[in-house]
Amino acid sequence: MKGYRKFALRIAGASLILLLVWPWAAFAAPPGVQTNAExxxxxxxxxxxxxxxxxxxxxxxxxxxxxxxxxxxxxxxxxxxxxxxxxxxxxxxxxxxxxxxxxxxxxxxxxxxxxxxxxxxxxxxxxxxxxxxxxxxxxxxxxxxxxxxxxxxxxxxxxxxxxxxxxxxxxxxxxxxxxxxxxxxxxxxxxxxxxxxxxxxxxxxxxxxxxxxxxxxxxxxxxxxxxxxxxxxxxxxxxxxxxxxxxxxxxxxxDPDDWLDHRKLLDYGFNYYPLERLVEKGDRIENMPVVIGRPFAYPLADGERGAIRKDALLLDPASDSYRFGERGTLTFSIGDRRIGSVPLYAENSPQLSVKEESAFSxxxxxxxxxxxxxxxxxxxxxxxxxxxxxxx
The missing domain is CATH 3.40.710.10 (DD-peptidase/beta-lactamase superfamily)
Structure with a gap:
């Protein structure tokens, strides 16, 4: 358990170092976009x-x-x-x-x-x-x-x-x-x-x-x-x-000019905030028998990827979830704003082989x-x- 706690601290510490090396204010925000909509x-x-x-x-x-x-x-x-x-x-x-x-x-x-x-x-x-x-x-x-x-x-x-x-x-x-x-x-x-x-x-x-x-x-x-x-x-x-x-x-x-404005806004989103895959299912956490349980992607402007902070919250080995192969959660943040999370599993967890499907058919x-x-x-x-x- 001590090893996992040290690992969590190491992940958080590394993230803080990233924020210090590439400060948030250093990134130029994308240009604005104008519309005729109220x-x-x-x-x-x-x-x-x-x-x-x-x-x-x-x-x-x-x-x-x-x-x-x-x-x-x-x-x-x-x-x-x-x-x-x-x-x-x-x-x-x-x-x-x-x-x-x-x-x-x-x-x-x-x-x-x-x-x-x-x-x-x-x-x-x-x-x-x-x-x-x-x-x-x-x-x-x-x-x-x-x-x-x-x-x-x-x-x-x-x-x-x-x-x-x-x-x-x-x-x-x-x-x-x-x-x-x-x-x-x-x-x-x-x-x-x-x-x-x-x-x-x-x-x-x-x-x-x-x-x-x-x-x-x-x-x-x-x-x-x-x-x-x-x-x-x-x-x-x-x-x-x-x-x-x-x-x-x-x-x-x-919006009296909605067709044109929608084309402009969609172009803006695709050009300046492309969807980026931050982790893939099965990715290993360095020096630990823990892997990512689900892919995670997020739309990011230029420079934002360097400001992503990753924090691992690990489960108690005595918990029921731990016995079923779960190991915790990896959360993603930009600054102080949490943007998502993925589960962490043991390397041999059967949950890694479960196919992700929509709840609808x-x-x-x-x-x-x-x-x-x-x-x-x-x-x-x-x-x-x-x-x-x-x-x-």
């Missing part, structure tokens, strides 16, 4: 690091960005194979719609596509009534989830995002929500889909939904997530993209290539429905 945030999805925050804690209306919470709540509390019956209240919901009819039934999975690709308020209401038992019950689940993931400055009043007093969030909170939701493969597969077909029980033609998120075609590597607009909230957008194994997400609230949809003519036809079909179907 509020904005840029986050690294894997680590949760907020890279940019412009008035990120300002409570604002978020329009249909609300549906990010609606979708992840429904995914976690519902069954994708469930048949959702559309109520008259859902079918008559104002605003953007996928034109559901009262009494119609659709699988929860397909309804989630209609919710996220076409921002259907009718789908949001039907999903909420089905999963939550009532709108009020579902909104309760939404706010419970917000509390669980640290959205401390947010409150939800409905599943659609229509303007309502007391319904608000912040750019920082929505970034945290997006990072959480994008770790779910069901959600991730839905929001990256450019076009989706679904059975239509009322017509001879299937539903065909083209994603409103233009970032999917405007930005290389784009893979989500949601547009939003109301007269009071103005233009709102959450987008994400993955390059070189790193996924970033951007939130802008009330889902089959990703097949790729779908859409021609320019087909996209134009879908847009024309949408205009015709808005002109005639909504007036019936």
């Amino acid at each position: 509020s904005a945030a840029l986050i690294d999805v894997a680590s949760g690091r907020l890279i940019v925050s412009k008035d990120g804690d300002k409570q604002m209306r978020i329009a249909s960005l609300t549906k990010i919470m609606t979708a992840i709540t429904a995914i976690e509390h519902g069954r994708l194979s469930d048949q959702v019956k559309v109520s008259s209240k859902a079918a008559g919901k104002e605003g953007s719609s996928i034109y559901l009819k009262a009494g119609e039934e659709m699988s929860l999975e397909n309804m989630l596509y209609g919710l996220m690709l076409r921002s259907g308020n009718d789908a949001a209401t039907a999903i909420a009534e089905h999963v939550g038992g009532s709108l009020e019950g579902f909104v309760y689940l939404m706010n419970e989830k917000a509390g669980q993931i640290g959205m401390s400055r947010s409150q939800f009043k409905n599943p659609s995002g229509l303007d309502e007093e007391g319904h608000y969030s912040t750019a920082n909170d929505m970034a945290r929500l997006t990072a959480y939701a994008m770790r779910n493969p069901v959600f991730r597969d839905i929001v990256k889909t450019k076009m989706k077909s679904a059975p239509n029980p009322n017509e001879t033609w299937d539903y065909q939904w083209m994603n409103k998120n233009k970032m999917l075609t405007l930005y290389e590597g784009a893979d989500g997530v949601k547009t939003g607009y109301t007269k009071l909230a103005k233009r709102c957008l959450v987008s994400s993209a993955t390059r070189n194994g790193q996924q970033l997400a951007v939130v802008t609230l009330n 889902y089959r990703e949809s097949a790729g779908y290539e859409v021609s320019r003519f087909h996209l134009w036809r879908l847009e024309l079909q949408e205009v015709v429905r808005r002109l005639f179907v909504l007036r019936q």
Whole structure:
């Protein structure tokens, strides 16, 4: 045990020496980035690091960005194979719609596509009534989830995002929500889909939904997530993209030039805060029979890697965890801010051979290539429905 204690002190001491040799103040911070948004945030999805925050804690209306919470709540509390019956209240919901009819039934999975690709308020209401038992019950689940993931400055009043007093969030909170939701493969597969077909029980033609998120075609590597607009909230957008194994997400609230700003913010994140692997699973700790139990990566600006401090907290050999091969935890910090940790195991621990898998299981949809003519036809079909179907 004394040897392990000395080892922990040696790790901490070495880290302090690094900080003294390369003082934090010596590193030049990356340049700033300007946006037209009233509020904005840029986050690294894997680590949760907020890279940019412009008035990120300002409570604002978020329009249909609300549906990010609606979708992840429904995914976690519902069954994708469930048949959702559309109520008259859902079918008559104002605003953007996928034109559901009262009494119609659709699988929860397909309804989630209609919710996220076409921002259907009718789908949001039907999903909420089905999963939550009532709108009020579902909104309760939404706010419970917000509390669980640290959205401390947010409150939800409905599943659609229509303007309502007391319904608000912040750019920082929505970034945290997006990072959480994008770790779910069901959600991730839905929001990256450019076009989706679904059975239509009322017509001879299937539903065909083209994603409103233009970032999917405007930005290389784009893979989500949601547009939003109301007269009071103005233009709102959450987008994400993955390059070189790193996924970033951007939130802008009330941004008249959001497409351009999102490209600028994503470029900024990839250029100035690339994801760096600090340790790999199985890496050995020098002079000790202890190895790293999980890889750890973090987005770092130039010079920050030299300021990383590593501290090992080792277990008591008499503990139950020690007998099962655990040896402690290695934590990572930048200055006084802890940024993450990994478990430490004995070199022969069976836990090292356990494959790391997501807690979710889902089959990703097949790729779908859409021609320019087909996209134009879908847009024309949408205009015709808005002109005639909504007036019936």
